[in-house]
Amino acid sequence: MAFIHPIQALATIGNDSIIFTVVKNVIMAFQQQSSGEYKQIGEWADTYDRSDSIKEKVSKEQERQIQENIKKQKDNEGNSVPKKVSQAKVPVPGPGAPRIYSCIRNLIVTKNGGKLISCADSDKSVLIFKIDLSNKTNCLELLKRQPFPKRPNAITISDDESTVIMADKFGDVYSIPIEGEPITNINEELDPILGHVSMLTDVLFKTDSKGKRFLITTDRDEHIKVSHFPQSFIVDKWLFGHKEFVSSVCSPAWKSNFLFSAGGDDSVYLWDWEAGKKLAEFNYSEAVKPYLGDNHLAPSRFQNENNDVIEYAVSKIVAFSTAPYVAFFVEATKVLFILKVDSEKETFTLSKTIDLPYNVISLESVQGDELVVSLDNRDSGNNDFVKFIKYDAANDDFTVDDAKSKAVDTCLKQFSNSEKLVVESADVYPLYSITTLKKHGEHYS
Amino acid sequence: RAHSNPFSDHQLEYPECPADMDWARLYPGFVDSATGKLSREVTIADIGCGFGGLMIDLSPAFPQELILGMEIRVQVTNYVEDRIIALRTNHAREQQYQNINVLRGNAMKFLPNFFHKAQLNKMFFCFPDPHFKQRKHKARIVTSTLLSEYAYVLKEGGVVYTITDVEDLHNWMVSHLEQHPLFKRLSKEWEQNDKCVEIMTNATEEGKKVARKQGAKYIACFERLPDPEII
Structure with missing residues (x-):
């Protein structure tokens, strides 16, 4: 049965009167009206055709090989023999080949609300949009599309909002100006500003109490690295303590030297990143147990005889904008955990568990001490796309804002006949890929 | 395996x-013997x-410094372990070769897990894998991004030594080290x-092999400069 694809990523401007969503390969913008309803105000679809760029790449590699062979091939007199060159063929995946998805990931809005930054899988590019609210037909205008040699995995924006920092799947971090033309030959013109020899999973821009700027990068090898910025060739420190991969870090505005990190470990960690000290950890393994199911069983090649090895990981951790709380969720579970942070004692404890009707896919913190999650609602009949969770300061409690959540759902439901957004079950993009980052030490030598 | x-x-x-x-x-x-620690x-x-x-040749030249070899290939590491055990046993009376040992590990990923900031005086990169193919250049042991991590574990004035018989790789290592703000090339006179x-x-097995084949050896040494003022 066809349904609207679940929302893969979310972003908001200021408070959540404007929200951006990624559905399949489409970015959509919605604005809340005075009536409380949401109305679509912008849309951009990634229609990039990969075959041309693949063809170009194949031709280039073929050219290089021919040049290399010319050097080697000599006739009897020692002169080089030119070889006939045929047109490069674009490789076509054979039957049974893994499917290629053209997903859009990572959605962030600059603090002034002027730009939207995202990444497209199709050409491994960073997308920079201008948000023009005066344009009544479409508020999204693509300013720049910067392709990279490896897939972007995480992005952040520098404090002066002039630069996007991108961390890729291969371990390199690039800095690209928001303004200006894209660079056509990355390998020759743009060097990574820092790197890990491991897949990068998150990147964070921070300023310390002395006003010095830093980049915090996390990887699949348990590492959290703190480098200076823009002098990114000076490593300041590593934060050691994770035993599994790190998937997500965040640092709250209300306690800037705090850093929260999470990933494949049973615990989420609290650090003083300026001092380079681990302050506390919260073990969530008992709390999450009731929410684990068959989809947390380890892949068969890592399974034991009883078939009871489970693997799970935190997808994302975020901090509330002003209230001393952080929230996180474990991949492929229907629950959100909220921890209360004691800044004096430098500890944190479980404050609230919020059950949700479907698995959480994405989580963002919104100004005004609110969270927004998107859900894997493929079985809902186009309901329950998002949930807003509001901090109620008077009662020191958290409540799901049903009215607002419903308003967004209703707005999205209108697209139930839109070919752009509707998919069959078999065509849903892989929504659960964090746990696969777990290392199994497969290679002995 | 090579x-x-x-x-x-x-x-x-x-x-x-590193503390663990x-x-x-x-x-x-x-x-x-009093503390049980090194x-x-x-x-x-x-x-x-x-x-x-x-x-093995550095050991008598620096008897008061601890020297660690890191090697990613298991069989090679096992061989070096056995070799050091044999040397220690054969020279037990003189207490020689106590200051060297080997670890199996991936230095490109986990160097900072072993060494704290500014711990090392010298780092050697002798006849590294050339990784000729362009798309495998990130696998080279000297890259601009890895140099920042080597600079982290080296103290100011510490030295990076490189030697290779592959001229292309030599040029690559020299250009990357020269471009890195925390390294400065040492003169030929210093090298001599x-x-x-x-x-x-002359010491390494690769070096001896190259010498037998009368191949060229390219050497470049770089000093770890002090960190510039943080802006």
């Missing part, structure tokens, strides 16, 4: 952080030490007066 993929998920043992590393196991001759830290690292020839350069040129 190669190992530095990007693979190997079964590796490495400490969670049990060095006493590797250098029992330097354990302080009396000094490792200050010389041979990255990709191969069959260990360099360490440095005993490590002499040892490095």
Whole structure:
């Protein structure tokens, strides 16, 4: 049965009167009206055709090989023999080949609300949009599309909002100006500003109490690295303590030297990143147990005889904008955990568990001490796309804002006949890929 | 095997952080009997030490410094371990070769797990895997991004030694080290007066092989500069 694809990523401007969503390969913008309803105000679809760029790449590699062979091939007199060159063929995946998805990931809005930054899988590019609210037909205008040699995995924006920092799947971090033309030959013109020899999973821009700027990068090898910025060739420190991969870090505005990190470990960690000290950890393994199911069983090649090895990981951790709380969720579970942070004692404890009707896919913190999650609602009949969770300061409690959540759902439901957004079950993009980052030490030598 | 993929998920043992590393196991001759801890830290690292020839010649030249070889290939590491055990046993009376040992590990990924900031005096990169193909250049042991991590574990004035018989790789290493703001190339004259350069040129198994084939050896040494003022 066809349904609207679940929302893969979310972003908001200021408070959540404007929200951006990624559905399949489409970015959509919605604005809340005075009536409380949401109305679509912008849309951009990634229609990039990969075959041309693949063809170009194949031709280039073929050219290089021919040049290399010319050097080697000599006739009897020692002169080089030119070889006939045929047109490069674009490789076509054979039957049974893994499917290629053209997903859009990572959605962030600059603090002034002027730009939207995202990444497209199709050409491994960073997308920079201008948000023009005066344009009544479409508020999204693509300013720049910067392709990279490896897939972007995480992005952040520098404090002066002039630069996007991108961390890729291969371990390199690039800095690209928001303004200006894209660079056509990355390998020759743009060097990574820092790197890990491991897949990068998150990147964070921070300023310390002395006003010095830093980049915090996390990887699949348990590492959290703190480098200076823009002098990114000076490593300041590593934060050691994770035993599994790190998937997500965040640092709250209300306690800037705090850093929260999470990933494949049973615990989420609290650090003083300026001092380079681990302050506390919260073990969530008992709390999450009731929410684990068959989809947390380890892949068969890592399974034991009883078939009871489970693997799970935190997808994302975020901090509330002003209230001393952080929230996180474990991949492929229907629950959100909220921890209360004691800044004096430098500890944190479980404050609230919020059950949700479907698995959480994405989580963002919104100004005004609110969270927004998107859900894997493929079985809902186009309901329950998002949930807003509001901090109620008077009662020191958290409540799901049903009215607002419903308003967004209703707005999205209108697209139930839109070919752009509707998919069959078999065509849903892989929504659960964090746990696969777990290392199994497969290679002995 | 001549190669190992530095990007693979190997079964590796490495400490969670430098403080967790049990060095006493590797250098029992330097354990302080009162505290049970090592009396000094490792200050010389041979990255990709191969069959260990360099360490074995460095050992008598720096009797008061601890020297560690890191090697990613299991069989090669086992061989070097056996070789060091034999040397220690044969020279037990003179207490020699107590200051060298080898670890199986991926230095490109986990160097900071072993060494804290500014711990090392010298790092050697002798006849590293050239990784000729352009798309495999990130697998090279010297890249601009890895140099920042080497600079982290080196103290100011510490030295990076490189030697290779592949001219392209030599040029690559020199250009990347020269472009890095934390390294400065040392002069030919310095090289001629440095005993490590002499040892490095003649000691390693690869170096001897190159000499037998009368191949060229390209040497470049770089000093770790102080960090510039943080802006």
